[in-house]
Amino acid sequence: MAATLVGGAFLSASVQTMIDKLTSAEFRDFINNKKLNVSLLKQLQTTLLVLQAVLDDAEEKQINNRAVKQWLEDLKDAIFAN
Template identity: 50%
Template sequence: MAGPLLGGAFLSAFLQVAFDKVASCEVLDYLKGRKLVDGLVHKLKRQLISADAVIIDAEEKQFTNPAVKMWLEELKDAVYVADDLLDDIAYEALRCKFESESTNKVMSFISTFVNSFDKRIQSELEKILDRLEYITKQKDALGLKEVASGIPSRQLTTSCPEVDGVYGRDVDKEEIFKLLQSNESSAMIYVLSP
């Protein structure tokens, strides 16, 4: 049971990595002059945010509903594909930055390559957006609800009572305080650890 729960937590963390990639300086600089690709990347971010909002609920329901478990697997696969596309964009941004800094001789080649890259990435972004849109629309049919960031919808249970503080050591505590506050240089304090 811990494996799938850990996998879901991993998916949520993986989504955060994808959000960070979208916000990286390299990607933002690359997208400045590319309105269509920029719009698709922002749409991708919104789809990922929409999926992230129900992951906690889906993680809990996957144990009782096999359809939810399959939905999570589909979402995980789609997020991996989206992350790969964001990696491609970040790589291309760094490559273009490096090429433009190192030489101006190959600018016409770079321009041709960038245009073909933009067309390819645009097509792949449209495909993954369609897939993510389809997956996120299924959340309603599965009865998945948005859960406030990181707060599980049910209480965690334990056989141990919730008790704050340490009891029964008041005398020892007072003696330690007295010893620490004393000015006697001959007082030796020993600490034992388990």
């Protein structure tokens, strides 16, 4: 059980790191300098924020809900599969 809790926390921390990097001034400057589509960046940020909320909720619920625990394990396996 502890491995699942750590795995879920790692997923959540990874998403938070991506959000932090995407919202940094340096990354925004890079996007603007390369004249890339800023609206796609905003859509990605929104998607990651929603994912973060889902993962946070799942981490709390996995303690009492086997289906949520299994979903987190499956997600972790899919993301970190070789």
